[in-house]
Amino acid sequence: MLRLVVDHSGKERRIGGLYLITDQAERLVHRVREALSSGGVAVLQYRDKVRSYEERLELGQELKHLCTEFQVEFIVNDDVELAFALDADGVHLGQDDGDPAAAREALGPKKMIGISTHSLTEALEAQEAGADYVGFGAIYPTDSKEVEHIQGPEKLVLLKEKLRIPVVAIGGITRDNACAVIDAGADAIAVISAVLSARSPALAATELALLFNRKAMQPRGGVLTVAGSDSGGGAGIQADLKTVTLLGSYGASAVTALTAQNTRGVTAIHPVPAAFLAEQIDAVLTDIPIDVVKVGMLSSAENAATLADRLTDHGVRMVVLDPVMSAKGGVALMEDEALGVLKQRLIPLCYLLTPNIPEAEALTGLTITDTAGMELAARALHLMGAKHVLVKGGHLTEGVVTDILFDGAGFTRFTAPRVLTRNTHGTGCTLASAIASYLAQGEPLPGAVLRAKLFVTRAIKYAQPLGKGHGPVNHFMAARDQAE
Known part of the structure; x- marks a missing residue:
């Protein structure tokens, strides 16, 4: 810090x-x-x-x-x-x-x-x-x-x-x-x-x-991403570091799991031993100035518990938690036991929780069909301990995508036109990493969410049809457009 x-x-x-x-x-x-x-x-x-x-x-x-x-x-x-x-x-x-x-x-x-x-x-x-x-x-x-x-x-x-x-x-x-x-x-x-x-x-x-x-001079602020590796480069650690770097912050990483995946899906997952995850986190936080920790795929309950221990011991308060549960193709990226640890130990530690609608449903047990349901879920997640909650509305079907931020007192809505494309691999990782980057650069939360929303919308707009499945978003063109 x-x-x-x-x-x-x-x-x-x-x-x-x-x-x-x-x-x-x-x-x-x-x-x-x-x-x-x-x-x-x-x-x-x-x-x-x-x-x-x-x-x-x-x-x-x-x-x-x-x-x-x-x-x-x-x-x-x-x-x-x-x-x-x-x-x-x-x-x-x-x-x-x-x-x-x-x-x-x-x-x-x-x-x-x-x-x-x-x-x-x-x-x-x-x-x-x-x-x-x-x-x-x-x-x-x-x-x-x-x-x-x-x-x-x-x-x-x-x-x-x-x-x-x-x-x-x-x-x-x-x-x-x-x-x-x-x-x-x-x-x-x-x-x-x-x-x-x-x-x-x-x-x-x-x-x-x-x-x-x-x-400060660039790179402004440090972001540690704790997430899984995506061999296809579209999501996970790879998307996080692309986002953090292109937006002008310094990125460090702690890998929770190795995955074999491409645009068509995940074929294998190899969780990192919890002790080694702790070594990675300690190595970064005891040496490099980190302002925000962004959390993605955790895979195992042991890794989720280890992360909670390390965040607590290092006194980290600025945690952006993207509760990744499944890949774009539907493969589970989190063990059932890990969900309980996430709810009981990690959500109370996070500054911002960024679930999409299926993730918010899994965490709260609610069924969400509209923005009123998103607001109800945000309130429930805030009561679980998250300081701020951003429920993402991309899974609804309206022509305008609405994300809803709840700070414990009121709601702020962030909207953008829906981009009709199948190339949306890595959107959740990219949004959370962009928010973490803007926070680390000195933007207050509402401004960080707004700028990150604009960035990920541009990244989807410029996405190229790489591979034979769900292609990745275009971080480079979005960053260049954002800078201009």
Whole structure:
């Protein structure tokens, strides 16, 4: 997992990445620990306007300990005396909450000084006063405080043209609107409730931190595919790595099974021993920065259980699970016992589950004949533990193919015209890998699904009749078209 941290190279310390500010709610230390454990938080700012100094000192010591444990910078809001007592990494001052020169004298030259600003003039003044970074906002409306002027990403662009020091954007930032802020030049994004009020602070922090990959050089983000090998090259590991590479991410693999197959079907399956599957996964995750794990064919119950163990032990949160059960020709690719392991152990670990209609029926026991049935299945799969569910509608007969995304609160529909062709081998693998790639590159989930849907639709459109059966989709032409 990519960690976005303060850069200590050289004398200058620069803020970047996810900047988490504390709230006043209960169980703060527990929630902060979970958020920091994600590896995505770069800076923690302790903000407390309620407790006494003694209480703030005690709580601050606990938070400082967590920051030391997880190698996160610790900043105290407004209180220079408290920052000194806690040996914090710096202090953040509001416009009316202290003199930056006095703070520098009290804390020393190696500590960071941040200043809240609400205009270009204030930001330039803070820079001249010796600030190491400025907070700038509010970017969007927020519930935490009333703001007279909303700056928006457009003002941030103008600010970055004039300023030499890092900018922390603050105010109403969420997973789904943060991309415009990062694209506008924010070095860091400050959030409170978007992480600390989330059901899983660690997952929320991971989602937000991953958005900064959109600023990285290509290949952007790493994807590990755990799937079977397709000797015909149209699906499985081969389709996954083609997709990941062509879309601009780095692909690694762990093979669960070898198959002898072509466009006409599967003639033999040789599952990989579970111990060797574990060796492959460990070899990748202990060395290569992987942002998203995409899971396809698992074949055996032993391999499914082994994968669940390795994902848990490595703390992987971004898992895109395509529950492959049968090949295009109908050959079973998953043992019956493996389905139970998938339901009980892997679905609760996945960030996104991407079943087609037959797979959703097998997992839920429901019969699906229309989009209402797809929504019902999505709800059932969410209750089984999947954080998000994308039920694919390609097996229905309408002229428009509708996929339905459920996030636990609402539905989003993604539609595309049906392409009349028999050359659809590898569509499920390709879609899931494309979603994983776009997530790894810094797209929030709805955008990742939309772009992946466009990609796989183009890949079907350009499919060539290779072989004598169900030909593979055309990854190369789809990627070229998508780029243009």
